[in-house]
Amino acid sequence: MKSLDDCRVAIDKLDSQMLDLLNERMRVVHRVGEIKKESGGAIYRPEREKAIIDRLEAQSKEKGGLLNKSAIAAIFLEIFAVSRNLEKPELIAYLGPEGTFTHQAAESRFGAMSDYLSLGSINAVFKTLEAKRAKFGVVPIENSKDGIVGETLDLLAKSSVKIVAELYMPIHMSFVTKAKKLSDIKRIYSKDKGFGQCREFLSEHGLVNVELIPVDSTAKAAILASQDESAAAICSHIAAKLYSVPTMFENIEDEHDSSTRFVILSDFKNAISGDDKTSILVKLEDAKEAGSLVHFLKDFDDENINLSKIESRPSKGNAGFGYWFYIDFYGHVDEAHIQKVLAKHDAEVTWLGSYVKGEDEV
Numbered sequence: 001m002k003s004l005d006d007c008r009v010a011i012d013k014l015d016s017q018m019l020d021l022l023n024e025r026m027r028v029v030h031r032v033g034e035i036k037k038e039s040g041g042a043i044y045r046p047e048r049e050k051a052i053i054d055r056l057e058a059q060s061k062e063k064g065g066l067l068n069k070s071a072i073a074a075i076f077l078e079i080f081a082v083s084r085n086l087e088k089p090e091l092i093a094y095l096g097p098e099g100t101f102t103h104q105a106a107e108s109r110f111g112a113m114s115d116y117l118s119l120g121s122i123n124a125v126f127k128t129l130e131a132k133r134a135k136f137g138v139v140p141i142e143n144s145k146d147g148i149v150g151e152t153l154d155l156l157a158k159s160s161v162k163i164v165a166e167l168y169m170p171i172h173m174s175f176v177t178k179a180k181k182l183s184d185i186k187r188i189y190s191k192d193k194g195f196g197q198c199r200e201f202l203s204e205h206g207l208v209n210v211e212l213i214p215v216d217s218t219a220k221a222a223i224l225a226s227q228d229e230s231a232a233a234i235c236s237h238i239a240a241k242l243y244s245v246p247t248m249f250e251n252i253e254d255e256h257d258s259s260t261r262f263v264i265l266s267d268f269k270n271a272i273s274g275d276d277k278t279s280i281l282v283k284l285e286d287a288k289e290a291g292s293l294v295h296f297l298k299d300f301d302d303e304n305i306n307l308s309k310i311e312s313r314p315s316k317g318n319a320g321f322g323y324w325f326y327i328d329f330y331g332h333v334d335e336a337h338i339q340k341v342l343a344k345h346d347a348e349v350t351w352l353g354s355y356v357k358g359e360d361e362v
């Protein structure tokens with residue numbers, strides 16, 4: 001049986017081997033970067049990253065390894081993020097401020113080494129990408145409890161920016177304060193939705209008569225709580241850490257299964273991964289005629305294309321009332337059966353992106 005010292009000697013040796021291997025990997029990645037520079041190819045290739053993680057998961061299973069898929073993904077997503085940064089450092093704009101759930105989502109995909117740009121609105125993220133001031137944008141698109149983020153859909157409808165990836169993140173709220181005890185708290189800051197999601201917690205802890213002050217973001221709430229010892233904030237774990245406000249309670253949301261879907265925006269088309277989703281916008285030409293949507297959807301059904309979401313939005317044009325539809329379906333725009341359906345509706349459909357299906361989709 002190995003002693004603790006023996007184990008640490010073995011760990012040190014393995015860590016050194018891993019570092020040598022990682023450096024060797026980075027030399028190959030550097031060459032990939034040169035090849036892509038010559039060809040103008042996209043640096044971020046989510047379908048290739050997915051294929052690597054799937055292959056390693058199968059290898060780990062086969063060999064009885066202790067690492068499961070999420071552990072492998074957590075380690076390798078960071079390696080990919082470092083690799084991409086080495087190939088070409090690219091700026092990632094997100095709906096800020098720092099410490100929002102969107103910031104957390106961006107970091108989970110682009111890692112600790114990337115350069116981030118925190119922006120004040122979803123519109124600013126789109127504008128920054130359109131002006132090519134950043135390569136990627138990260139914005140929320142829907143929450144499992146609150147539904148769709150209308151602003152993101154409306155901007156996708158108007159913009160040339162495309163969806164290149166999606167990710168689902170569980171949303172947990174923390175109650176953070178510099179106060180020593182609950183009775184010292186005179187005011188609580190959060191986003192209006194933050195209060196809405198934690199009603200039971202507030203009443204169970206006798207906090208209903210404390211002043212609840214809605215602010216623009218949960219990160220802003222953390223900043224305000226960091227400056228006032230008789231205040232608390234309902235915010236994300238990362239905001240509390242970032243602004244050094246001690247956490248009094250974690251996971252205080254009424255329902256623990258809430259998650260938000262985020263999209264990563266950019267300006268390129270992914271290759272087919274075999275497990276993709278596509279988002280489109282549909283403006284039916286004869287939208288006033290009953291059954292036009294049914295006919296449209298029947299074409300999808302005929303090709304066995306399954307929808308994962310359909311959302312109607314009022315069109316804000318000046319041609320009176322009208323609707324357009326935002327649709328997500330399984331498959332990639334370059335697959336033949338999908339091309340066949342979309343070709344029939346060429347004039348009515350705007351393609352918003354095809355991307356690897358998010359891991360935590362329920």
Ligand SMILES: O=C(O)C(=O)C[C@]1(C(=O)O)C=C[C@@H](O)C=C1
Nearest residue numbers: 032043044045046048049080083
């Ligand atoms: O294979 C590529 O295209 C690479 O750029 C290499 C690599 C990797 O680290 O394995 C890095 C970034 C891409 O998103 C996918 C994979």
